[in-house]
Amino acid sequence: MPELILATTRLHTAFLDCRDEWGPGLHEDGFGLDADDDVDSPEGFAAWVHQRTRLAHAAGQPCPDEPHGSLRWLVEEGRVLGGFALRHQFDDLRGSIGYGVRPSARRRGLATWALGEMLGEARDVLGVDRVLMICAVDNVASARTIERNGGVLEGLRDTELGPQRRYWITLDR
Numbered sequence: 001m002p003e004l005i006l007a008t009t010r011l012h013t014a015f016l017d018c019r020d021e022w023g024p025g026l027h028e029d030g031f032g033l034d035a036d037d038d039v040d041s042p043e044g045f046a047a048w049v050h051q052r053t054r055l056a057h058a059a060g061q062p063c064p065d066e067p068h069g070s071l072r073w074l075v076e077e078g079r080v081l082g083g084f085a086l087r088h089q090f091d092d093l094r095g096s097i098g099y100g101v102r103p104s105a106r107r108r109g110l111a112t113w114a115l116g117e118m119l120g121e122a123r124d125v126l127g128v129d130r131v132l133m134i135c136a137v138d139n140v141a142s143a144r145t146i147e148r149n150g151g152v153l154e155g156l157r158d159t160e161l162g163p164q165r166r167y168w169i170t171l172d173r
Contacts, residue, residue, distance in 0.1 A: 004072040007049045018080040021102045030083030030099040081105040084118050096131035111145045123171040130170045137163040
């Protein structure tokens with residue numbers, strides 16, 4: 001049974017396996033991984049995890065003061081399948097939630113389920129009534145995931161990150 005959890009040093013090897021499946025130097029938006037982050041060494045990874053989770057409440061609830069937002073890993077049986085990041089500050093270029101599911105775990109409905117969970121967190125924790133979702137124009141799978149969660153296409157936009165589809169999702173109370 002998959003679950004969304006806070007990042008943990010306990011899953012260092014599983015995280016690296018997930019990251020490496022995308023290829024060296026690549027990352028998905030849901031991990032909040034920057035190019036200069038050291039996640040390969042145990043010490044660097046521990047510091048990175050601590051930075052990403054330091055303000056999270058003990059019960060695993062996000063803290064709105066966290067600069068990176070609420071970060072969750074999609075995990076199943078000790079295997080990191082992807083990452084989801086709810087941004088606490090509006091980001092017109094990257095949207096409200098970034099996510100990625102490793103290639104070998106795709107086509108199982110996991111992204112649709114996990115995005116739905118993160119939408120609930122946006123509503124319940126941040127108190128927002130709608131979120132902006134963005135994906136690359138050619139990312140049909142992501143577009144379908146967003147649409148399955150109620151995404152309504154606003155339009156297409158050329159940006160410094162490339163051509164994007166822009167969706168709004170209204171969050172019911």
